[in-house]
Amino acid sequence: MQEKLVELKEAALASLSDVKDLAELNDLRVKYLGKRGALTEIMKGMGKLSPEERPVMGQQANEVRAVIESLLKEKTEAFEQAILQEKLESQRIDVTLPGRVVARGAKHPLTLIVEQIEDLFIGLGFEIAEGPEVETDYYNFEALNLPKDHPARDMQDSFYITEDILMRTHTSPNQARVMEAKQGEAPVKILCPGRVYRRDDDDATHSHVFTQIEGLVIDENIRMSDLKGILLFFAQEMFGSDVEIRLRPSFFPFTEPSAEVDVTCAVCHGTGCRVCKDTGWLEILGSGMVHPKVLEMSGYDSEKYTGFAFGMGVERIAMLKYGIEDIRHFYNNDLRFLKQFNRR
Ligand code: 2NL
Numbered sequence: 081m082q083e084k085l086v087e088l089k090e091a092a093l094a095s096l097s098d099v100k101d102l103a104e105l106n107d108l109r110v111k112y113l114g115k116r117g118a119l120t121e122i123m124k125g126m127g128k129l130s131p132e133e134r135p136v137m138g139q140q141a142n143e144v145r146a147v148i149e150s151l152l153k154e155k156t157e158a159f160e161q162a163i164l165q166e167k168l169e170s171q172r173i174d175v176t177l178p179g180r181v182v183a184r185g186a187k188h189p190l191t192l193i194v195e196q197i198e199d200l201f202i203g204l205g206f207e208i209a210e211g212p213e214v215e216t217d218y219y220n221f222e223a224l225n226l227p228k229d230h231p232a233r234d235m236q237d238s239f240y241i242t243e244d245i246l247m248r249t250h251t252s253p254n255q256a257r258v259m260e261a262k263q264g265e266a267p268v269k270i271l272c273p274g275r276v277y278r279r280d281d282d283d284a285t286h287s288h289v290f291t292q293i294e295g296l297v298i299d300e301n302i303r304m305s306d307l308k309g310i311l312l313f314f315a316q317e318m319f320g321s322d323v324e325i326r327l328r329p330s331f332f333p334f335t336e337p338s339a340e341v342d343v344t345c346a347v348c349h350g351t352g353c354r355v356c357k358d359t360g361w362l363e364i365l366g367s368g369m370v371h372p373k374v375l376e377m378s379g380y381d382s383e384k385y386t387g388f389a390f391g392m393g394v395e396r397i398a399m400l401k402y403g404i405e406d407i408r409h410f411y412n413n414d415l416r417f418l419k420q421f422n423r424r
Contacts, residue, residue: 081129081137084122088112089144096151102159109152119145186422190291190410193398194273197293200317201271204310206295209270211254213277217244219253223260224334225373237279239288247277250391252334255296259378266385267299273394284406291394298370298380298387304337307367307388315343315364319401322349326361335368335389346400362400365392 092112099105112118119141129137187195198208226233239247248254251272258270273293280286297306308327315325323346327339343364345356352358367390372382380387395407404410409417 081122081125082140084125085137085140085144088118088122089147092118092144092148093151096148096155099155102156102163105152105155105159112148113145113152119148186418188410189398189418189421190394192421193394193401194291194293197314197318197394197397198271198273200314201295204313206269206271209254209258209272210274211251211257211272213248213275214241215246215248215253217246219256220246220248220250223256223374223377224252225371225377226333230333239277239279248274249278250276251292251294252389252391255294255389256374256378258296259298259375259380262379264379264381266380267297268387269297269299271295282408284408285396287395287407287411289411290407292391293394294389294391296370296387296389298375298385300385302369302386302388304339304369304388307339307369307390311341311365311367311390315341318397319343319346324350327367330366330368332366332368334371334374336371338366338368341365341367341390343400347403364397364400365390367391 092108095108096105099108110117114120123141126134126137202208220238221227221230221233238249241247251274254272254274255270258272259268262268271293272295273291275289276292277289280288282288295310297310308325312325315323323344325344326342328342330338330340332338340363342361344350345353345360345362347353347355348360350360352360356362367388370387370389375382375385375387395410398404398410399407
């Protein structure tokens with residue numbers, strides 16, 4: 081029996097010395113020390129030994145088991161260490177690498193200009209009023225002295241959603257809403273920016289969606305000179321303190337009298353050039369004294385109150401200010417265009 085134990089020990093140590101991986105180690109563990117392994121097999125012979133031999137053999141068997149077990153443990157740890165090392169090697173990360181730069185968004189140039197214009201008028205005591213882009217026929221046309229059969233309704237072909245609901249064609253409906261809500265109370269001093277929609281074919285100077293800013297002032301004794309003074313201030317803040325403005329007679333259904341407003345050409349400073357078609361002037365907005373019918377329709381006593389209003393296309397203002405030649409730049413979202421307005 082002692083011989084068998086020694087043989088077993090030698091065989092186990094020999095096969096453990098060139099084991100390749102954890103799986104083989106486990107096979108050997110089962111083979112030598114398992115419930116039905118070689119050592120158990122030998123131990124079955126214990127019963128045949130004399131009472132004196134038994135403890136001696138028992139002790140030797142335990143020693144053999146201990147030697148094999150310790151070698152198994154040593155090998156197991158070595159393999160596990162190797163596996164960990166390989167993982168650390170293959171999954172290595174360089175914590176000193178610079179992070180990927182997250183591209184930061186910025187305000188759209190139209191937003192920047194709208195905010196700039198808002199700030200100018202806030203400085204003059206105006207309040208900003210915004211309203212829905214989907215409007216009723218009443219606020220978009222009716223309340224602005226454009227009844228159903230009015231020829232001016234054909235002038236601006238609109239996007240209708242139902243017979244009575246459309247995409248607003250200007251921001252004036254918003255102003256009509258404010259007037260109505262005030263129930264004939266003065267003063268009104270509001271600036272209404274927003275997107276408006278018209279059924280135009282898009283080209284370099286027309287877009288079916290564009291940004292409008294309208295202003296409205298109602299109080300006692302509001303005169304055309306008030307309009308002119310405020311618009312001169314606006315033009316000089318926007319285009320430079322040396323520019324002048326010029327009012328030309330015009331027509332809008334919601335104002336009477338009406339005027340188109342020109343500003344000194346920023347390119348040639350009034351001497352005449354290609355941009356201003358040799359006139360020295362560039363048209364920047366439409367304006368006028370609020371039509372008495374519009375005042376009355378929204379609840380104002382036109383005998384007591386007068387008002388002025390104006391409306392401008394923000395894209396056009398921006399194009400003149402920055403020399404942008406195509407309105408579609410504002411809607412293509414080409415970063416090469418957009419980034420020019422957000423240098424950091
Ligand atoms: C333009 C011309 C204009 C108005 C808008 C207005 C609003 C009310 C009453 C009277 Cl509530 N008028 N707005 C007046 C004159 C001209 O816009 O060419 N816009 C791009």
